[in-house]
Structure formats: C-alpha cells, structure tokens
Amino acid sequence: MTLKPVLQLSNLGHAYLGRKVLADINVTVESGEVLALVGPSGCGKSTLAHISSGILQVHEGAIERRYKRHAMIFQDTRLMPWATAAENIAYPLRLARIPRRQRRAHVLEAAQKVHLLPDDLIKFPVELSGGMQQRTAIARALVAHPDFVYYDEPFTALDVALKRRMQDLVISNAIATKTAGLFITHDLNEAARVAHRIVVLQANGHGILGTRQVPGSPGSRSDETLAEWVRDALRNDPLFAQIFDVDERAIT
Numbered sequence: 001m002t003l004k005p006v007l008q009l010s011n012l013g014h015a016y017l018g019r020k021v022l023a024d025i026n027v028t029v030e031s032g033e034v035l036a037l038v039g040p041s042g043c044g045k046s047t048l049a050h051i052s053s054g055i056l057q058v059h060e061g062a063i064e065r066r067y068k069r070h071a072m073i074f075q076d077t078r079l080m081p082w083a084t085a086a087e088n089i090a091y092p093l094r095l096a097r098i099p100r101r102q103r104r105a106h107v108l109e110a111a112q113k114v115h116l117l118p119d120d121l122i123k124f125p126v127e128l129s130g131g132m133q134q135r136t137a138i139a140r141a142l143v144a145h146p147d148f149v150y151y152d153e154p155f156t157a158l159d160v161a162l163k164r165r166m167q168d169l170v171i172s173n174a175i176a177t178k179t180a181g182l183f184i185t186h187d188l189n190e191a192a193r194v195a196h197r198i199v200v201l202q203a204n205g206h207g208i209l210g211t212r213q214v215p216g217s218p219g220s221r222s223d224e225t226l227a228e229w230v231r232d233a234l235r236n237d238p239l240f241a242q243i244f245d246v247d248e249r250a251i252t
C-alpha cells in the first residue's frame with residue numbers, strides 16, 4: 001500500500017492586488033517528511049505557507065491536507081506579553097478546551113522537550129532571553145501534539161549557536177514524533193540540516209525551479225557531510241545559484 005502525502009498542493013497560485021506572486025505550485029509532503037522551501041527574498045515562501053495552513057484563502061489551485069492538526073512557528077515569536085511562559089504554552093490547549101488541571105501536565109511535557117525549566121515557566125516574555133522566548137514559542141507549537149508543523153523562517157534572527165540548538169530541538173522532535181513539516185528558510189545550510197528534501201521557488205511568480213533530495217535524513221548527517229553537500233550545491237548546482245542572485249527589488 002502506498003501512503004498518500006500528508007500535504008498536497010496542486011497548481012496553486014496567488015496574486016496580491018493583481019500582482020502574481022505564486023503560480024503552478026505543485027508540492028507534496030510525505031508522512032514524516034520535512035520539506036524545506038527556499039528561494040529569493042519576496043518570491044512568495046511565506047504566502048505559500050499561509051495558504052497551505054489556511055491563514056490565507058485559496059484562490060487558485062487546490063490543497064489536500066491529510067494531517068490531523070498543524071502548528072506554526074514564526075520568526076517573530078508572537079508570545080502574549082501579558083501572559084507567563086506557561087500560560088503562553090497552554091494557549092492552544094485552552095483553545096481546544098482541555099480542562100485546566102490536564103493542561104499543566106501537557107505544558108510541563110512540552111517545556112521539557114525544549115529544555116525550559118519550571119522557573120522559566122512563571123516568567124513573562126519580557127523577562128526571558130531571545131532564545132528562551134523562541135523555546136517557549138516552540139513549546140506552544142508542540143504542546144497539542146501536531147502531526148504537521150509550518151516553520152516560517154523561525155530561526156533567522158538568532159545567532160549561529162542558538163540557531164543550531166533550536167534546529168536540533170525541532171529535528172529531534174520531528175524524529176521522535178514522526179511529525180511532517182514545511183520549513184521555510186533563506187539559509188541553505190539550515191534547509192539541508194532540518195529537511196529531507198529541498199524545493200526551490202522562483203522569483204516573479206514563476207513556480208518551482210526544482211527539488212533536491214538531501215542525502216541521509218535529518219539528525220543522522222554529520223556536520224562534514226552537510227558542509228560538503230552545501231558547498232557542492234552552491235558551486236555546482238545551478239538550482240541554488242538564484243537564491244543568492246535574485247533580489248526582491250529586481251522583481252517587476
């Protein structure tokens with residue numbers, strides 16, 4: 001029996017005020033697969049994630065979602081400043097009307113996954129470091145056990161060491177829970193580290209330029225293997241040249 005993709009985008013397109021940003025997008029994400037989406041700035045990556053997740057309405061093409069529950073992690077953590085870390089993490093559980101006494105155990109479990117301590121949980125976002133805030137946002141995304149996660153450049157603003165730790169968190173969670181996802185990033189090193197496959201989106205709403213399978217699987221690749229693969233991709237694979245060659249200002 002062949003498994004059906006958990007997310008299937010067919011001939012998806014989108015325009016803002018008549019200006020085409022996405023066209024002919026055909027993407028599938030298989031069960032347990034993390035698919036990275038890279039492309040030049042302004043090529044429509046976030047728009048694609050917003051349409052796929054239902055934040056934006058589909059105007060052109062079709063989406064089949066076969067996952068049960070999705071979560072989103074953004075670059076901006078979008079934590080509620082008036083609520084403690086624990087209350088922020090518990091928010092999806094409140095929305096799902098999980099009784100208060102059950103929420104605590106779920107919050108503690110999610111906090112443990114991202115290495116937040118009980119002392120951190122009683123703090124407000126302003127009292128947490130940038131890394132702790134991002135951990136809180138990841139815990140909030142994972143608390144309701146999603147089987148699909150949209151990552152919209154979640155770690156772009158973080159320094160190299162912190163970015164790596166956050167990537168490790170999402171990789172280990174995705175492996176442990178077989179969670180599929182769509183991971184948007186500007187960073188080919190990040191894409192190669194967290195994803196099984198990489199899709200490159202073209203600028204000017206011209207659709208998908210190509211797809212590459214990254215050898216091995218996330219979490220099992222050595223730093224050397226990854227560095228070599230990325231170096232080779234940037235030097236010898238024309239698919240990746242445009243990520244760095246095209247600038248949003250050139251888009252007409």
Ligand SMILES: Nc1ncnc2c1ncn2[C@@H]1O[C@H](COP(=O)(O)OP(=O)(O)OP(=O)(O)O)[C@@H](O)[C@H]1O
Pocket residue numbers: 016017021039040041042043044045046047048186
């Ligand atoms: N609500 C909107 N109204 C009008 N234009 C928009 C809107 N949102 C995005 N755009 C434009 O659509 C294009 C695609 O934007 P989008 O944010 O999806 O690209 P992106 O690839 O995620 O960009 P970046 O990598 O810089 O985050 C951009 O030119 C952007 O300015």
